[in-house]
Amino acid sequence: MSDLRDSVRKGASLCLLMALLNAPALSQAGRGDLYMSGRVLDPSGNPVAGARVKAVLDGRPNVAREAKTDGQGKWSVLYVRKGTWLLSAFTSEMTSELTEVLLNVSRRDVSLPLTRTATGILIQAKTAIYGEDYDKAVQILSWFIPNFPASREQAGALFWISYAYNQLSRGAKDRDKAVAHMDKALPFLDRLITEFPTSGWKDDAEILRIGLALELVERGQPEMAEVIERGLVNENRMEVDVKLAALDALLSLDRARAIGLISNVVFGDPDPGIRTKAVMLLGKAAGKEASALLQKAAATDKDPGVRKAAGMWLGREGF
Numbered sequence: 001m002s003d004l005r006d007s008v009r010k011g012a013s014l015c016l017l018m019a020l021l022n023a024p025a026l027s028q029a030g031r032g033d034l035y036m037s038g039r040v041l042d043p044s045g046n047p048v049a050g051a052r053v054k055a056v057l058d059g060r061p062n063v064a065r066e067a068k069t070d071g072q073g074k075w076s077v078l079y080v081r082k083g084t085w086l087l088s089a090f091t092s093e094m095t096s097e098l099t100e101v102l103l104n105v106s107r108r109d110v111s112l113p114l115t116r117t118a119t120g121i122l123i124q125a126k127t128a129i130y131g132e133d134y135d136k137a138v139q140i141l142s143w144f145i146p147n148f149p150a151s152r153e154q155a156g157a158l159f160w161i162s163y164a165y166n167q168l169s170r171g172a173k174d175r176d177k178a179v180a181h182m183d184k185a186l187p188f189l190d191r192l193i194t195e196f197p198t199s200g201w202k203d204d205a206e207i208l209r210i211g212l213a214l215e216l217v218e219r220g221q222p223e224m225a226e227v228i229e230r231g232l233v234n235e236n237r238m239e240v241d242v243k244l245a246a247l248d249a250l251l252s253l254d255r256a257r258a259i260g261l262i263s264n265v266v267f268g269d270p271d272p273g274i275r276t277k278a279v280m281l282l283g284k285a286a287g288k289e290a291s292a293l294l295q296k297a298a299a300t301d302k303d304p305g306v307r308k309a310a311g312m313w314l315g316r317e318g319f
Contacts, residue, residue, distance in 0.1 A: 032081030034103055038110030039073045040089040040096070047073025048114060051089050054147075058084040058100070076108075092150040093118045118144070118151040125157070129164055134171075137164040145188075155199040158192040161185075162208060169215070179219055182212050206231065207245040214249040225253065232261065240274050244281065251285055259289050266293060272303035279306060283313030 040051040050068060053075045057063035065077040069089075085103055089096040089112035096112040121144055128137040141161035148154060162185040169181035189209040193202055213227035231246025247265075250258035262285070265278035279297055282290045291314065298310035 032079050034080050034082065034106045035076060035078045035108075036080060036085065036087075036101060036103065036106070036110055037074065037076035037108045038112060040069045040075060041073060041111060041113045042094075043114060045113075047071075048089075048091060049073060051075070051091050051112075051114070053077065053087065053089050053112065055080070056086045057081070058086055087112060088147075089114060090147055092148065093152070095121070095147065118148045118153045121148075122153045122157055122160070125160055125164075129160060129167075132167075134164040134167045137161070138168070155192055155196040155201045158188045158196075159201040159205055159208075162188045162192070162205065166208060166212060175219070179216065179221075182216055185212060203239055203242055206239070206242045210242070210245045210249050214252060217253065228253070240271075241277075244274075244277050247278075248281055248284070251281070255285065255287075256289075259285055259293070263293050266297055266301075272301075272306050275301065275303065275306045276309045279309045279313065282310075283316065 036055065040048045040053065042048050048069060049071045051073070053067045053069065055065045055067075055077050057080075063081075065080060067075040067077050069075045075089075080103065082103055085101045087096075087099045087101055087110065091114065094114040095116050095118075096114050097116065099110065099112060101107060101110055121140065125137045125140040125144065128134070128140065138161060141157050141164065144157050145154070145161065148157070151157075165181045165185035165188075169178040169185070172178035172181060186209065189205045189212075192199065192205045193209070196202060210228055210231050213224040216224040217228075228246050228249045231242050232250065234243045234246070236242075244265075247258055247262050250261070259282070262278050262281045266275055266282065269275050269278065275297075279294065282294050282297075294310045294314050298307050298314060301307050301310065
């Protein structure tokens with residue numbers, strides 16, 4: 001009798017252990033007992049290993065599954081319910097068309113050929129931007145960015161969605177809506193600058209971020225002035241345009257301080273190209289102080305291009 005009780009006890013313990021170990025599977029099984037499977041193929045019809053397959057129940061974006069293909073390009077998604085599922089396959093640079101699967105019984109023959117490139121999708125977004133359809137661009141890029149995290153186009157996508165939000169803010173008639181668009185742009189710029197420090201888009205992102213920061217300061221968010229300050233202390237010679245953008249923004253916030261810092265560049269930077277750009281900022285500043293500095297630059301700078309630029313600004317109305 002004792003042996004029987006021990007046996008029952010061990011059996012019950014084993015069942016409990018199996019239930020705990022399989023809790024996720026049991027939970028999933030409660031959501032459906034069907035499955036889908038198939039293959040991902042490249043444009044030549046060859047199997048693609050390591051591709052991601054995403055399945056979303058139509059009309060229920062929170063009901064989603066994801067799988068990865070094996071060495072033969074095969075994938076499977078378990079514990080799905082009946083209904084219409086929307087499937088896509090992704091590699092770092094390609095995706096399939098969205099495939100609709102009506103699931104009444106388990107399916108094992110769903111083929112997902114890769115037909116669209118990340119570059120092509122980004123071109124669609126930029127075409128929308130050039131056509132000033134910024135809402136469409138945001139829609140495309142909001143889908144692109146999470147689905148192509150390893151794409152070589154990721155940095156460009158982060159920049160263009162920020163640019164589109166910035167343009168939407170400029171076109172917004174409602175102040176709160178304009179600020180909301182700017183606030184949406186900033187995290188994408190932060191990601192680009194942090195995650196892609198060697199990207200060719202980094203300087204453009206920093207300059208755009210400075211411009212947005214100035215707008216937000218002027219709209220009642222003084223803490224955003226920190227972004228401009230970071231640009232002012234940037235001494236990287238490869239990012240001089242970022243510093244000039246920060247000086248340009250500072251002209252709107254603290255004109256006297258900005259003119260003093262711009263003067264340091266005009267009369268202290270060894271690069272005549274940079275001095276010419278700083279002269280342009282003095283021209284933009286206008287006023288007596290700027291005029292006196294331009295006169296000095298026009299008379300004393302060693303580079304004829306800088307002298308000519310200073311003279312041109314002095315010849316403009318207002319000096």
